Amino acid sequence: MIKGLLSGLVRTIAIFVPVFGVATFVTFALRALSGLSPAHLQLGESATPETIAQIEHEWGLDRPFLTQYFDWFGDLLDGDLGVSWFNGADISRLLLEGAVISLSVAGLALVIGVVFGFGFGVLAAVRRTTWVDRAITGFMTFISVMPSFVVGIALVVVFAVALGWFPSAGYVPAERGWAVWLAHITLPAIALSFDTVSDVARQLRAGLVAAYRENYVTGAVVRGLSPRRIFFRHVLRNGMGPALTVLGMKFPNLLGGAVVTESIFGMPGFGQFAADSAQRGDVPAVQGVLVVSVVLVVVFNLLVNVILVRVTPASARGV
Template sequence: MRRASGRVLLTLARSVAIFVPVFFVATFVTFALRSLSGLSPARIQLGEDATPQAIHAIESQWGLDRPFLVQYWTWFTEVLHGRLGTSWSSGADISTLIGLGLGVSLSVATLALVLGVVLGFVLGTVAALRRTTWIDRAVTGFVTVVSVMPPFVVGIVLVEIFAVGLDWLPSAGYVPAAEGIGPWLAHIILPALALSFDVVADVARQLRTGLVTAYRENYVTGALVRGLSARRIFFRHVLRNAVGPALAVLGVKFPALVGASVVTEWIFGLQGFGRFANDSAQAGDVPAVQGVLVVSIALVVTFNLVVNIVLGRVAPASRRGV
């Protein structure tokens, strides 16, 4: 138990040592984009015909006349306290606006990830255990097809079948989980399923490759010679050594599911994180876009940290640096 806790702490320390400077550099680059964009709150509030004096007055109110590094440090310290600034367009608190959309997107992304992992693990395992057979070829063909299907196309098909044709599920909208698990699940199952296909394909491919490779290792032969059962060999030796690449894929998949679902959210009428990011970018609302990027960075860093800890616990090969 003590050795296991020590490994977890060591993995955590290594991950933090990597991700803290990554987060700092990423936020610096994110903030620098405002200076490079040339956008100003004065242009949004006063229009293109604003006088230089009016522009200077508005920019002074927002602190944009101060040195760049002073602006960055003020903004960064606010970010560390969970305050992402004020929207140029609406004057609303960006943390609040992002929180409203993020709750929707996290619900959909989490369910999509669960569906993708479960289905991907099942398909990848079946393909590996039945390698070189028609089952393996069928699974490989299926994951190849679904990996190139855009989520918005899958979403439209799902709406036509389950919402319009069968009338089993709502076609759009969102209900918070606090108002009932049933209605909440009914509203997010279709967009989650549409987004899960890419996860299914990647997890299935990575797991199949890892399992096939692991079965060729000498320790499997040794386990068979010792008389261990096929089930024990699979769960105690093969799966633990093969699951690393499949888990590593999830480190980038989950944040991508949260932030890259703009079209899917439009199809299902969801006011999510991706849609907020798109609307902010089109409006030229730089602080809102910066807030979106910071939250995206935090999601990537946090989820990769979790994945690294899990890998350190369940995948022996990752602890050896393989």
């Protein structure tokens, strides 16, 4: 188990290092490719070639490209993402403020996806080929095609406006009360979770049904083991791998879907900050968003790989 865990960590790190290097280089090259300048953002149409050259010199943008990149990369390793062209604010602080909001929503959406996805998937697998299995499969297919912005609008109309159970927009930090915080992130989290619920449920159902057909399950039945013990000892451990793998791929979707969802619910989160920065042409802010997104996705996939090795025997053997 420990050997498999270390092997998985080494493989993930070996993939992460070159991916992170390429991603940061491409991200930094965005400024040169975009042709944008802080002078255009600060001065608008009144910018002249002289003022543009002066401002770019102040920002160090007249230096060689690789010199700028390595200086930026060195600051990045120290946790410094630079300052915004728009207002001169520290990008690390702005991203942290937005990431707290987005990760709160995405984290709750992930919890909802895991709880309901595993619940529906297990129920469908245990009742396979029955009307329960067909009903769950049909319902999962239906919610998988529902766009998050449509679900979000429907949730606001029903549960915020009509029933008044939840606030329709805004965000309240957890420091001001856990109940109020949870009430503000529940509807956007539900809107984001539909796709995760459906994919986890379908992948888990397929994995469990396949595990039920394996010889070791037949052998356990012949030995007289109880259905409960067979399920938890053999079927679940060997059949949940595809569902866990799907979770690793769903996290980027949750962060990406936050852009639209945060706009609907008026939440100044990570996604909304990324959209606003892109519209303004604030290149350092966009670069910071992309770098943080890459790190979050890789870290989350690393956690999923660790869980896979710990939980599923096939992953521990490197299968």
